[in-house]
Amino acid sequence: MxxxxxxxxxxxxxxxxxxxxxxxxxxxxxxxxxxxxxxxxxxxxxxxxxxxxxxxxxxxxxxxxxxxxxxxxxxxxxxxxxxxxxxxxxxxxxxxxxxxxxxxxxxxxxxxxxxxxxxxxxxxxxxxxxxxxxxxxxxxxxxxxxxxxxxxxxxxxxxxxxxxxxxxxxxxxxxxLCKLFKDWAFHVLTTKFYLEDRNREDPDVLSLYQRGISAFEGIAPTYHIELRGKPTLVWDFHSLLLDIRFLLSVMLTDEQNPLKLCKKCHKPFIAPNPAEEYCSEACKDATKK
Ligand SMILES: [Zn+2]
Structure with a gap:
């Protein structure tokens, strides 16, 4: 983080x-x-x-x-x-x-x-x-x-x-609850499809992904300053919902270690580098066979 x-x-x-x-x-x-x-x-x-x-x-x-x-x-x-x-x-x-x-x-x-x-x-x-x-x-x-x-x-x-x-x-x-969980997965999927297809020539499809992700908005967390030995920026999340939404946004936009879906098991993972496609050695090996 x-x-x-x-x-x-x-x-x-x-x-x-x-x-x-x-x-x-x-x-x-x-x-x-x-x-x-x-x-x-x-x-x-x-x-x-x-x-x-x-x-x-x-x-x-x-x-x-x-x-x-x-x-x-x-x-x-x-x-x-x-x-x-x-x-x-x-x-x-x-x-x-x-x-x-x-x-x-x-x-x-x-x-x-x-x-x-x-x-x-x-x-x-x-x-x-x-x-x-x-x-x-x-x-x-x-x-x-x-x-x-x-x-x-x-x-x-x-x-x-x-x-x-x-x-x-x-x-x-x-x-x-279903709608919220589904929206979060939708944004992970949209990001995945966008990254896979962005070099192909299909502006209509790309713009569809872009519109999908731009619908991901809502109330932002607030912040305040506390004097904890020194002035410190403290973020206030007053719900788990905002917490998850904000964390997900940060993870999806992380360039070094983005959140991805494993190509084999489809589970989410944090990629050790932007090119990694599998969540584990096991998933990588299973694909080779
Ligand atoms: Zn996997």
């Missing part, structure tokens, strides 16, 4: 187990399991594995894997990394709770440009609403069990919505 991201405040929460549940609105949601234990970790400790795991779930959709298998893979991902934090990542600011309304830039899920905060929260608390009250820009929120309080304490310097996304009743929609 480039030195630029040496300092981040990217800590994220997860529960030991998640479950799929169908809500009264008919949508399937991923939520923490009833007895699951919480923990906090640093997603930047092993960014490569995190991004690879996310891409593989997206690739499963291109390979038309059955829904049961896909759901199992997303469950395993959540048990390892937690939910994506979509609630915090979608609005124009992670501090949306402190505004009168929620403001939404263009996104694949919600067409409205503004939403009432309570209405927006309902999209992520499909079974039991959080004990949250709002009047103008002021809001009051009651935490529930000891784990929720622990998360609120851990992330008290962060936007309030971040701690709220570790509440037991916070869930993320199956179709939204």
């Amino acid at each position: 480039r030195d630029l991201f040496l300092h981040t405040s990217a800590h994220w929460g997860r529960y030991s187990e998640y479950v799929w549940r169908t809500a009264p609105d008919g949508n399937c949601y991923l939520l923490p399991a009833e007895k699951a234990k919480p923990s906090v970790y640093d997603p930047m400790k092993d960014p490569n594995t995190l991004v690879f795991d996310a891409i593989e779930i997206g690739m499963m959709q291109f390979q038309k894997e059955p829904e049961a298998k896909l759901k199992q893979a997303i469950l395993a991902f959540a048990g390892k990394y937690g939910l994506l934090g979509i609630m915090t990542a979608l609005p124009t600011t992670a501090e949306f709770i402190t505004y009168e309304k929620v403001y939404l830039p263009k996104n694949p899920f919600l067409r409205k440009e503004t939403m009432e905060t309570q209405e927006y929260l309902r999209l992520f608390f499909p079974f039991i609403r959080p004990d949250f009250h709002k009047k103008g820009v002021e809001s009051v929120w009651q935490t529930g069990d000891k784990y929720e309080i622990a998360f609120a304490m851990t992330f008290q310097a962060d936007p309030q919505a971040k701690a709220m996304s570790f509440m037991r009743n916070y869930g993320e929609r199956y179709d939204w």
Whole structure:
């Protein structure tokens, strides 16, 4: 990883187990399991594995894997990394709770440009609403069990919505999760096709790839300066979603060690040099035979 991201405040929460549940609105949601234990970790400790795991779930959709298998893979991902934090990542600011309304830039899920905060929260608390009250820009929120309080304490310097996304009743929609994972894999595939075809004379195809990759936008992480012995640039990721998206962008544009898909097993890997096509000696040997 480039030195630029040496300092981040990217800590994220997860529960030991998640479950799929169908809500009264008919949508399937991923939520923490009833007895699951919480923990906090640093997603930047092993960014490569995190991004690879996310891409593989997206690739499963291109390979038309059955829904049961896909759901199992997303469950395993959540048990390892937690939910994506979509609630915090979608609005124009992670501090949306402190505004009168929620403001939404263009996104694949919600067409409205503004939403009432309570209405927006309902999209992520499909079974039991959080004990949250709002009047103008002021809001009051009651935490529930000891784990929720622990998360609120851990992330008290962060936007309030971040701690709220570790509440037991916070869930993320199956179709939204699928779409995000699929988009990430799409960008890896588009980059791969572009690099393979860029020397061929077919401007229409190339421009198709270029348009595909330019659709990869969204809210950027923020940053601030901290005095840690010296002035230090610290990046703020208030959701795992932004974390993955940003890491993926950095990895795809790395000229020395780009993220690639292995020519043999199709798994993502970080190339030791820009020309490397296989993830391992085993894959290279298997091709020779
Ligand atoms: Zn391989």
